[in-house]
Amino acid sequence: MPSTALHPISRRALLGGLAATSALAVLHPFSARAAANQAHLRIMETTDLHVHVFPYDYYADKPNDTMGLARTASIIDAIRAEATNSILVDNGDFLQGNPMGDYIAYQRGMKEGDMHPIIAAMNVLGYDCGTLGNHEFNYGLDFLFNVTNGANFPLVCANLTKGTLAANPREDALFLKPYVILDRKVRDGSGQEHSIRIGLIGFVPPQIMTWDAKNLEGKANARDIVTAAEAWVPQMREEGADLVVALSHSGIGQQAYAENLENASIPLAAIDGIDAIVTGHSHLDFPGPKFEGVAGIDNAKGLISGKPGVMGGFWGSHLGLIDLLLERDGGQWRVVNSTSEARPIFRREEKKVIAEVGDKPEVLAAAEKDHEATLAYVRTPVGKTSAPLYSYFALVADDPSVQIVSQAQTWYIREMLKDTGYRDLPVLSAAAPFKAGGRGGAEYYTDVPAGDIAIKNVADLYLYPNTVQAVVITGEQVRNWLEMSAGIFDQIAPGSTDANLIDGDFPSYNFDVIDGVTYEIDLSQPAMFDKDGTVVNPETRRIRNLEFDGKPIDPAQKFVVATNNYRAGGGGNFPEIAADKVVFVAPDTNRDVIVRYIIEQETINPSADANWKFAPMENTSVVFDSGPKARQFLADVKAIAIEDAGDGSEGFARFRIRL
Template sequence: MRKFGGERLARTAAQGMLVRGERIRAPRLFPMKHHPHFPRSGLVARLALAVILGFSAAWLAAAGTTVKVTVLSTTDLHGRVYPVDYYTGKAAEVGLAKIATLVQRERKDDPDLLLIDCGDTIQGTPMVYYHNRRHNEPTDPMMLAMNSLRYDAMVPGNHEYNFGLAVLQKARSEASFPWLSANTIAKSTGKPAYDPYLVKEVRGVRIGILGLTTPGIPRWEDPEHYAGLEFLETVGVAEKYVRILREQEHVDAVVVAMHMGIDGDPALVEPASPLRPAAENAALAIARQVPGIDLILMAHTHRTVSALSANGVLLTQAGYWGNHLVKAELFFAQEESGGWKLQAKSARAQPVHAGIPADEAILALIRPYHDEAQAWLDTKIGVSARALDAREGSLRDTALIDLIQRVQLETGQADVSLAANYNRSAFIPEGDVTVRDIAAIYVYENTLYVVEITGAQLKAALEHAAGFFLPYEPGRTPAQLMNPEIPAYNFDMAAGVSYEIDLRRAPGDRIRNLVFKGEPLAPGRKLRLAINNYRYNGGGGYTMLKGAPVLMRSGAEIRDLIIDWVTKNKTIPAEPDNNWRIVH
């Protein structure tokens, strides 16, 4: 237990979690309100996990005619079908093929279940990268697998836009189910660019499914990747369409499938910050402020949330990469008028593990895409004199991060480069180096920008990066001071200058001895700075770089630039230049 805002916080599932004075209830099966067929005694509460214990059928029988509607959800699959880590070549307990096994089991119990994906689906592995960038003629592999599994709907996430609108629209056209996003608006018409919602009737019960996409896309993507679209704030849009679903479509329950989630510790919902704008993850705001919602399927934050209750709304999230499948159940009793009333609901995030086999039909369906990607990844392109890794890439200068910097500096003819540790698990072996090894260094679909900035802007960017470390505490190491709420990809390091990060100083005043070409960097000195498009658009809170004059842009992803550099130069530099260090 601990104090926050004068109130005690219970941190166990059985006791619940408090969010700014509102009790976010623990996972459980709970009734919608007191009802003669659903006595309070023994019904609520002492369940710490959102599981339906075998009593549900008998328990509902007293209500007369009853219907259970099952809703399954996946999210943030990021191109994972095969249970494999493409960057290491090793098996991984993730992927849509394993999820398929769970879905098929659930369909045996409930053939009428609903299956929904909450986005970030067509991007994220070398397999879908190869398809989207190098061999896009066949059907999108994710849509192919999802069609086979009979998905009912999908919400586009921000990463659906990574490869541009042509790739997005092709994948969308190949889906046998609608993509839903009520707050993505076509500027030419002022109307939603996707279907805003879907109504499904399950054994006479009408279920409304509303789709919402995080409106943060313009902060992360190049404008041409969402040309002609705008992304509205979601609370007002949700309120509008929930009213339509209730009053015009006459649904019996409203499910909101969103590519948004909850930031930070759900028991201490953090205020908005440049790193995490308020609208990016509006799940709790929508649950609190929009009446008429029964279930929210969350996404985007890569969290696993079995069940939370806020304002009577059940929230749940299926993790990421297909490592969980959410199963939500809605229980309805028929009223004397013939209508249906939601009486109880539950949710649980079911984990994927080694004991769940991959579905052979899905594996066979996607095998051509998988084999094509594996052949490309196994291509030998260079050599390394010794083994290199990125485990400490955010604590000291390393040869792997320097390789990214070198490629950015040379490609952009830049004075200074900014890059981060994009994959702490990246590893290059001694000897032959393959495409797989290099692809693991840079796992995102970023492109290169060269912009003009001043010395003052560079120092501001480095001070912002140094906020990756918590305020100094004597005796704690830099590793212990790393802020767990800030991902490593938002801690930029610079090449082309030398400097120190003095953790003993207050955040905002930690960069010392910043030197360019042997002299202290003058605040007004003009520089050609190489960065990725995410930084150029202000991603990660680097607002001092947003909108800087563009001197050069690459058409290729930075990953491909690095692969091309190694293919041409053959030998990977094995020693860092040690141009920066941490002082503590």
């Protein structure tokens, strides 16, 4: 059971308790300066842990200093010591998101009485309350509630119902309590203790009914977040809550209310009766630079619709902190001042990650056995590949490492959109090579041999923790997308001998190959766009013979294109590809989708289908560099003839293409 008191601490206890630590905690100004009728309450938040207990990247199979509840936990005691009174809450998405979560769900399982490692780790820390995130439903309702039965803290969710929505939200049959009211004691500035009733109410994005329809359809429903809050918050006040804190597993999106917003935290915070809000879901930190100039946000003061708010990163990267200065007025408490902070567990110096904290041993011990089992799991084959997966020629020919990403994305988006208004649109997929030499060096290539493929090999296929998104664009916009990608190539004069092919300043992750169409790239033409997306040659066209379904593409035809959140959100400055084109935001990372695709297929066939190639140029040859191991795959490239041209510089091998 959760403790029944906050964590008051005297100055003498503070000094004595921290004498052995490397750095003495300094009281927050609200604690240091509170008057006799004032009390400082610190709300500490974790969010989007996604089963990251250890500071370890299971995909790459190596430690990682940017993640892990064990790291976040190591600073909680000191952060509690900075405040006279504190509570600790979790904002959801704790159950799925890395191979440990998959191992428990798919391999070890959860029988009655079993303890999930993330819950075991959280139980160490004395959480006061938590809510659910959208990923809690990825393994089904039975699994979810088997896991949460082990929590020694209450979980609340006000908009998850067992069936159809009632006419009155207060009559909804909910899976969990909509809220809890904690009866606690707080110590004021004079050292006197007073009673306070802290209400905590939780919300999950209603999009779970789409994202996890197979697990929830006919079993559950989700009400609009704001509607649910408007019904339940007044009741919390009627029951005597002095303070109401919303646990919003919903991002900071638009200011204006619309029904069933996914990212509803701004209109939610605006509801009368809510005093503070912890947010998440978006994997960002607030206050922070990404929220400068957002309507409804005061980034400098950490306010959301005028209320104190925070978003504590993801994977344990930050501890979210809201500090409230409360004042007792006529027997009731009100917020008179606040500060917010997302405190990180690491910092970056140039390109290096520097850990700010160590591990809390008790948290590591709680999950140690399952961590070791997960390591064995990620090193175990989950499927097979019928051909090698390599990226040595990814910049000059259709490539198996890019091909398999597109196959997985297409498979996933078709499934996600099959019951939507976009189901009849053709699905294309855009994917780029991430490990393609360049500044990464002559060994910086994907190289997975044919045969067994393990989960950790997915890190070779997809380096970044992007999430899948889909955009709807026209045939003309598909062409311009490809024109932007084709900017990676230097212009080649006809008749040239061994001209340099690749522009080394153009990042390979912006060389998108679009699968589902066929096309040629005419290197004799100048690039239409520069690497920053600026039109430099408006009349030129490098993309030739662009066809869909064997016919010239219709410039006005609409297509769904599967991609990632970076590109769909405008990353790379691709023409007209931005958030206003997005029609689907997935709850899954591209990595997770690839893993699920491999499991589904059992044996994948990543052989490239040669859907793009260079347009012929008589008596012209070009050269490019790749890793020396590329030589063993020369015979596999069918679309063009690549020949060994000797050694390049800095350990690279050089290759020639006769156009």
